[in-house]
Amino acid sequence: MVTFTACRSRPEVVVPARATPQEVKQLSDVDNQRDLRLYVTFIEFYRRRVVGVPEPSTASSIIKAALAEALVYYYPVAGRLRELPGGDKLVVDCTAEGVVFVEAHADVRLEEFGTPLVPPYPCVDELICQVGDLRAVVAKPLLYLQKTEFKCGGFALALTMCHNIVDAFGKIQLLKCIIDLARGQAVPSVLPSWERHLLVSSAEAASESYQAHNNAKSSPAETPPMMLEEMVTRTFLFGPKEIATLRVSLPARLARSATVFELITAAVWRCRTAALEHAPDERVCVVFLTNARGSWKRDPPLPPGFYGNAVFTTIAEAVVGKLCGGPLTYAVELVHEAKIRMTDEYVRLVLDVLARGERYVNVALDKAFIATDVSRSGNHLMDLGWAERVGGGGSMAGDIVNRLTSAYMSCKNAKGEECVMVPISLPELAMERFASQLTAVTKELARSSL
Template sequence: MSVIVTKSRPLLVRPSTEQSTPTTPHHIKVSSFDKALAFSAFSSFHVFDGAIHEPAETIKRALSRALDHFRLIAGRVVVGDDDGELSIACTGEGVEFVATTANCALVDVKLFDPPFAALLKDLAVEYPEASCRVTDPLLLMQVTEFSCGAFVLGVTWNHVVADGTGIALLLRAVGELARGLARPSVSLVTCADELMPDFPPLAAAIVKTMLGQLEPKDYPYLDITVPMSTIGRIKAKIGDELGAPCTVFEAATAVLWQCRSRAIMPDGDPDSAAPLVFAANARRHVGAGDGYYSNCVTTHVVAPPPTIREAAEGDMKDLVKLIRGGKEQVPGTLAGEEVEGVPGLETLFGYSALFVTSWRNLGFEATDFGGGTPARVMGHVGPRSVPACVACLPCRDKDGANMLSRFVKEEHRAAFLAELAKFT
């Protein structure tokens, strides 16, 4: 069927109190973690199947109240005239908001089945250029109401102001205020340059390359789930040998890593490196509190990486050990230690590499505007220049680790899915 999305005129939602819109705005210096991601945009999609009264108006009012507490998000980026240093001016200018309606029920839209994958761009507001401009709002929000009463919240933000955990804190606060709470349940903390260490040089090089002018690759979308039964078997089999329980992220990522390596090995050099690059939340390593909503994520490489053959044919226990070992190295990299055996950027950005970002426990699953928590949360995996996967997404009707990926060529799609089916 033809899906028609009708958008209202964008408007600015400002903080609800005058104290949040000062005549002389306070400037807050951003950390090196914020600078690394400055002016890059990211979108998330939150699907709610429980209807609420006037979802767009309800969320807009609660968002205005939430911005009283999230001063940075209602501000604007400032670039120093003399030194080019970045800061955020708490101007209270607000965020962009769009109310939208769709001419169908949510059940009619299969977002990742052609041609509906193209609908994603209609479910969120996009910045007018490929990257965010200094004058742009730091956050864009769209509420799309379907004919059945369900709605999708699309959130796009300038990464300089928050990471995924920070946006989850904002949405949690908006939900709490929409449900009648007087104030957010978590005390919010803004970016603190003196708290954060220097952004690790390797992570900075990876992020800079990712945000550069690499040629996009047309990898097909895959909406897949590693069943919890599979994850449970892996955890039961190798848990005692690891010294600590195997996590859902470790088990699910190991499955993806092995299945993908098996799928691509026949057409490549089996003795070349198969790097795994993952995003790591650094909050507990640097002492950031629960309400810290600025960027606190680093990028880490499992090193030395196995070969494609080793990843494809090795024991699952060995892959989990490599992933865990990489996680254990994160505190050292934040303290300035170098990781030995890291391949060059040419290898890290080759087809044999796998980039994984986990959204498990970010807090998106707790958002509730009055009709219940989201049925699913999606990260927009665009036409990336690297094989990428957003893993462990909250998804109520899938018993396992839901993942959205663009990480295999079309000619390897069937082989990957066949390998994944062997684990179920």
């Protein structure tokens, strides 16, 4: 894998292009989770349509200007987080102090990153702003953006943001706003909406009711021995052929109803569990993050442009022996049943629990596969006009939970087919077993469907 060191400029502070409201913004109960006090990064890679046009310095100026204009619409992002007395709740002081922009250069060509361009990205830390302690978020900039220019004329944009302000969908929405403005649009395609009060509990918390509704057992969230080993990351592509193979192995009823996410998640969970060689009588789980923007039928609904945290966690559990020894059908059904548990009642119960400052999901990380699907976030909308997007997604870098969370993204394989890319981080030996398991299961399902 190619190695390089980025030559970074001094960090610049970018403030909103025009005057913005000076006020205090309340966060939602979902935003205020202590586990979200960290910075997370998305990286997008671009190839210029005409080499050298615009010049690197001009391109940087365009992006900085677009960032400043975007902060007029997303002005809370230019503020700072402040703790309320007691330390459990945060608010945003909309001070217009600004965000951080760094320009960097790397002596490497975009094609050296591989095709398709998927995690793990070489020397990923060289592409990302240095933000210090990733879990210290109070009184710091809420957004860091590094543009890294490559010697071929391509470049990377790495957006690092405080998770208390945005989830993955909100971060993508803000990045699209910057891209819209850098492309020359007068206004962003989607106007932002704060409306965090819609995700604030209106009742006393009821942990017991939540646990009864969500059948997963809680256990302390500690760093297990496997996390102390050196982790490796690989990305696995699921294209039309792989999806069809998984689907055709299911009974007709389930084959018709199962989503692509359910198929992939069930297969990866099963193979990952086998690769980690847990004892047959141990319990493992898959934890996946469901976007309430489209699935929560509340009144009023979350408005278009909502960019706060609106992702809720649901869990499916299984005994290792039954999960790995049974058919794929069993795993798909468990994932499907967990997904449909995210009802209005479920969301209300979660908000009640969060309002008391409690965790609503505590799992042992070595026994949990964490997945989220952002594959339909609209990669084609990331086009700059003067530069085309050629890849990108989660960085799989930084905090251990970030590295263990598989964010499904879309990409094209060597044949030009649309695929779902699934990045996985595991200890090295477990990764070898996982890849073998996935290949073996796919071949076995293909044979059984003949």
